[in-house]
Amino acid sequence: EKYGDTVRMIEFGESRELCGGIHVKNTADIWHFKIVSEGAVAAGIRRVEAITGTAVADFFAQQEAALAQIKETLKNPQDALKAVVSLQDENAKLKKQIEQLLKDKAKNLKGELAAQLQSVNGVRFLATQVDLDANGAKDLAYELGQNQTDIFLVLATLTDDKPTLTCYISKELVESKGLNAGQVVRELGKYIQGGGGGQPFFATAGGKLAAGIPEALQKAITFIQ
Known part of the structure; x- marks a missing residue:
């Protein structure tokens, strides 16, 4: 053909x-x-x-120029490859340190937020924004919900102008009241122009409208009223 x-x-x-x-x-x-x-x-x-x-x-000339720029950025090491590997190792260590610091920060916030829980129709409820990333919010939610049977949490975070909503619901509430964290974040995600999902007791939603966080948090209480 x-x-x-x-x-x-x-x-x-x-x-x-x-x-x-x-x-x-x-x-x-x-x-x-x-x-x-x-x-x-x-x-x-x-x-x-x-x-x-x-x-x-021309291709090899461009490659050579790129390598020269990389070496200049690395302050002209004798072994550019070794310098890059060293930089990667250092970056990995710093990431681990940041992760640990965020976990420690989440634990420190636990007591502060636990005091803000309010009782609504037999549910201990809290919807607030926290100064953490999405992973930190997850750690915090599990810390607050540990050994609890009546917790309903919605935590908002903002990283690089990208909002995230994290919902944690005690498994006992999921069973007794038919609540579903995945449904919660899908509905609230509309206010931040995003969406998400997860399990009935834990779910997250990402979006692009940071200005929608306050309204999303305000609407969270409607799921238990």
């Missing part, structure tokens, strides 16, 4: 390929040859893309 009655065939070992035409008079015209990508384009079909000639020289 793609070729005429006469088709050129090229054979490499056991591989036989159809060729629509010869693009160079001599392979020497190709000069340098550099594969730049390879991947699947459809089921059973892969595509290899390459550059030739002066484009290869």
Whole structure:
């Protein structure tokens, strides 16, 4: 369907390929040859893309310039690869330290927020914004709900202008009152122009409208009234 009655065939070992035409008079015209990508384009079909000639020289010149910029950013170490690996290790350690600090911060907030719980129709309720990331809010919710049977929490967080809602409901309330955290965050997520889901006792929703956090928190109480 793609070729005429006469088709050129090229054979490499056991591989036989159809060729629509010869693009160079001599392979020497190709000069340098550099594969730049390879991947699947459809089921059973892969595509290899390459550059030739002066484009290869330009490619390596760009790579060399990029490496020079990287070395300059790293203050010109003798071994650039070793410096990058060291930087990655340091970054991983700092991430672990931040995670631990956020966990400690969540534990410190536990007592403060526990005092803010209010009783609504037999449910200990709290909907508030906390100065944590989404993972910190999760840790805090589980800390507050630990060994409790009547907790309904909605915690809002804001990281890089991206709002997140976290809902935790004691499993006993899920069973006795038919509450569902996934449904809660789906409904409240509309106020932050987002959505989410999860399990009946714990769920999260992410959005893009930080200004909607106050209204979402205000509406949270309607699920238990």
